Amino acid sequence: MILSKKIILTLATGVLFLTSCDSTEATKQTIQSSEPTVEDVVINEPDTVIEGMVWVPGGRYVIGSVDSEAKIVEGPAYEVILDGYWIDETEVTNAQFAAFVEATGYKTVAERPVDWEELKKQLPAGTARPHDSLLRPGSLIFEPSEIANLYxxxxxxxxxxxxxxxxxxxxxxxxxxxxxxxxxxxxFEDAQAYAEWAGKSLPTEAQWEVASRGGAAPKPFAWGNELQPDGAYLANYFQGTFPDNNTRLDGFATTAPVKTYPPNGLGLYDMIGNVWEWTSDWYRPDTHRRNSEIASTKGCINPNGPSSSFDPQNPLSPTRVTKGGSFLCSDQYCSNYRPSARMATAYDSGQEHLGFRCVVILAEN
Structure with a gap:
């Protein structure tokens, strides 16, 4: 599903791109992959310890879908070879982001007036400029009502x-x-700005997905084969009738404090649910298929995504891959609380269920 500032034009122009969580095949793309050989991969944990981060050992991992019910854009499964890296133990919190803003005076995209000249590049030619009241600073919030169409x-x-x-x-x-x-x-640019200030970067899709599995072999869910093993809620997602009747069986209607739910095998919290998380990869629906071709020939080493984005359901808007699902993921709608799930998200849009975490890559001495 694409969520974008274009939604603000609905009332003014009648223009709205409506999408489901599924996608189709795209046109050709270029997958970027670093040139080092397998022997160059950094595997062992360095002596340095970074507070608040967890080390993910370098090595061979399988990413992509291992679930027969997964969406086509999630597969196929294939092997990647990654350098070791550090990743934030939790999603970046309000307190951490406040420290960044206090130190830099940074204003997020949602705090700035909407740039009409930039926005209209993502709209059909001839779209009328909306009233200035619709271009004031703001963002997208979840406001459910009784509905007739889940799409x-x-x-x-x-x-x-x-x-x-x-x-x-x-x-x-x-x-x-x-x-x-x-x-x-x-x-996206807000997350990048924070990461740069903190001396970090945003994870690639491969780094994020490997970390989300917690060092375990690929399974449909980060913790195993069942969404609720022994009836337990292991992540913050939507229960009840989506979108207007959240029964809150997991204890929360919106975000939960970080570390509310058990960590995964690496000691990482909320890799699934709570909020969607940005990755550095441009979105294309056939990325995994093309990466799997590379993996089967010369090996897919440290993949960092295609060189540009393309989403056939929203071809005018540059989109990045977001991962992990959120407190709004429901088995009645998108069920994106799985490591392989991937969503195209407009780079210029923030939402009430979208956050991020960072990584640190240590060059081998």
Missing amino acids: DISQWWKWEVGADWRHPHGPNSTIEGKENHPVVHIA
């Missing part, structure tokens, strides 16, 4: 002037008391 996302996503990371559900909301919740309403 019409405008029924539960609302452009809210004044919604941003400090005000996750609009100008009258606050993050006070939620310092340890994941920061949300973060556009």
